[in-house]
Amino acid sequence: MISFHKNQKSAGSNADCDLDLRVTIAGVTLDNPVTTASGTFSAKESGAFYDINELGAVITKGVSLEPWDGNPTPRIAEAYGGMLNAVGLQNPGVDAFIRDELPYLKSFKTKVIVNVAGKTKDEYCRAVEKLSETDADMLEINISCPNIKEGGISFGADTAMAADITKAVKRISTKPILMKLTPNVTDIAEIARVVEAEGADGISLINTLLGMKIDIYKKKPVLWNRMGGLSGPVVKPVAVRMVYQVRRAVKIPVIGLGGIMTGEDAVEFFMAGADVISIGTAALVDPQAPVRIKRELIDFMKNNGYKNLQEIRDALL
């Protein structure tokens, strides 16, 4: 269920201008469509640079059932117009997250979407079960993770596995479920259709593209993990194309991300059909990017006569 607010005068944070930035996805209303991409936001650290209340929602770093140490370093490499990361989903585990981080995140009026990672179906389900008992607003299931029981191919790269994991978490969760898709597939629309059919409340895309960088003088990969996820402006055309294809394949809300660096980039995703956008790499490069991009989006809307997000979404010829 998606509903854009058609410019009713609200007492919300945008009441001073004629714009309505609110958007409702899966029954949850966000004050504005700007969210943080998983793994690129930390409440304490990011919050030092701007007021977290400015965001529509925060999407947390991936949390898993047990604590994960992630990969050894180097975990980060630069690519032309982007970056590679092989952090390996380091996180303190769902119990520590619920105890130490969630209460602080919930102290803001911003909605909280918890990103969940797992290595087996059971791990996902048990983490979702625990998060269902919290006051998180929504869950985002990162199905780019390798399925260790199926030889390490990513859950999200296989239609049957993507369907299966969606069905399993939907059965357990009391929260709306967003499925975060990997772009490392041949037919993204097909994956989107099956997760919708299994009851997903929304889709986020794209996760990072699998990439690699070699130091030709040292004759070895730059990342310890050899391969890593490519993100940033370099992936934007792929992301826009996939959001466009998925929008036309399903009815559920779409969270669009991948290389959004400016308000104009965000507009491109809305025109492609996104309901909400996330800022990832841009926030690593410029800690204030989420609030800057929100401001630039507002400026674009004012300068080009858009009153709400639905008008931008309808604008593509």
Next chain:
Amino acid sequence: MTGVAPGILESKILGNEQIAREIYRMTLEYEGGENEIKPGQFVNLYLNDKSMILPRPVSICKVENNRLTLVYRVVGKGTEALSSYAPGDSIRVSTPLGNGYDVTDIARRLGTECTKTIVLAAGGLGVPPMIELAKSLRKAIAGTTDIPHAADSVNEAAPFLTVDMAAANKKLIAVIGFQDEVFLSEELEQYCDSVLVATDNGSRGFHGNVLELIKTAGDPGDYYLACGPKPMLKAVADYCVEKDIPIQVSLEERMGCGYGACVGCTCKIKEENDTEVPFKLKKVCKDGPVFRGNEVVWDD
């Protein structure tokens, strides 16, 4: 920083000159006060060419009179681009990042009789942050006691520079190592009682590495502060641990954000009073870059 909110500033380049082969000194206009910067902190420099999207972390070498000095080596495309920027150009620079050296801890120990000689041990590009650190330590020493000034040469503008270290029974020694070409040793001499230089090829000073020079100099020092390549840091840390001398080391790691959001730059830290886990993963950019040398778990 007073009046300067954390974030990215547009800053004017005042100077950018070569001081040794591949080594450049960049001076920037900087509105934050020098008291707001801790030695050992770093800034993120943003390149004009947006195809290089990640900021380049560079240690703060010196802050004075609204000027920030950075010293860097040209090692790749980003630092090569940096070396071509001209005075008058503007550059985007972050406000200071990370936790610097814990000067308070040293000042406290200096107040006791047991800590008399502080050694700054640095190698290569680990030398630049030693300038601001030496200055801070010099001030800390001047602040510990009512020390007379040497002879009649009080430096009115910077009285800590002319304080009589011998009368105070305190010493600040720098032991710095280079591959071949030496840089910043004169700057360090301003603040240190002695600066000992080592080069790998023996072209100047002691022929050998920093730790060998420390040993040759008769193991001075009851507090060590180090910055430089990992093998050197590990060697000096091991040396200090063995002698039970406190040491702080500044680590380096590939970074994404530099402010703690991406978890790209982890290192292993075994906290002294933590008996539960073999180590904790800490962020070099946010929890460091400076850590207690005895708490670092060195990977090979």
